[in-house]
Amino acid sequence: MSARPKSIVILTGAGISAESGIDTFRDAGGLWERHSVYDIATPEGFARDPDLVLRFYDERRAGLAKVEPNAAHLALGRLEAEFAGDLLLVTQNVDDLHERGGFVDVCHMHGELRSALCTSCGTRSPWEGPMRDRPPCPVCKAPTLRPDVVWFGEMPYHMDRIEDALAACDLFVSIGTSGAVYPAAGFVSQARAMGTRTLELNLEPSEGTAIFHQARHGAASRLVPEWVEEVLKG
């Protein structure tokens, strides 16, 4: 990663928030050990048992009050403030730790816990409290809110913006993601196909490690601040 990048796309996953105390999905002890993905992260699961799904995301939303951004989130916030080139931060995370770490323009491709989606009028509204008691949509008043989270089988948000940035960047960096969930898992191949340098920062080799030009393995709270320092020093 020697040449100074002019345009960077960063993709983050659950691993960047792990040291803040938010469970990842796939690691031992992660969310999927205790819940079936089909029950809590598909439209079919929601149709089958909405109470379970609303409760699950209510708990995750309430849990945000008990966690803080870690050194990796803070370092990316610093990067956005100080990097002179183009920068897009795409996160698969539905938490708000990037924002609380100082990053302003976060591209949440899988939605956000602190947002509600009305299944009647389609409006996305900022949301803080629970949904399990079926509160009315702030816009159309129908009691038909669901978590504004992209489930399996649904289209991620902001794909046009992400595709444009991937086509234009000269460095793609993947942080704390297992490389198992598409389309995000395909970004590294798309970037490489355009001749873009690619770097993985992850606790351990991910499913896509071999595709990256370079991989560094360790905790995000150490690797990310080190990498940001490198970029800003040039």
Ligand code: NAD
């Ligand atoms: P994942 O659980 O599949 O993978 C997490 C990756 O992070 C693993 O490769 C693991 O080795 C790595 N990791 C764990 N601790 C780390 C650390 N301290 N430093 C660096 N890397 C670390 O998560 P994913 O790839 O994001 O995909 C799963 C889906 O789960 C995503 O779609 C996402 O929307 C959702 N999710 C989000 C959150 C959140 O918002 N914080 C939490 C769990 C799951």
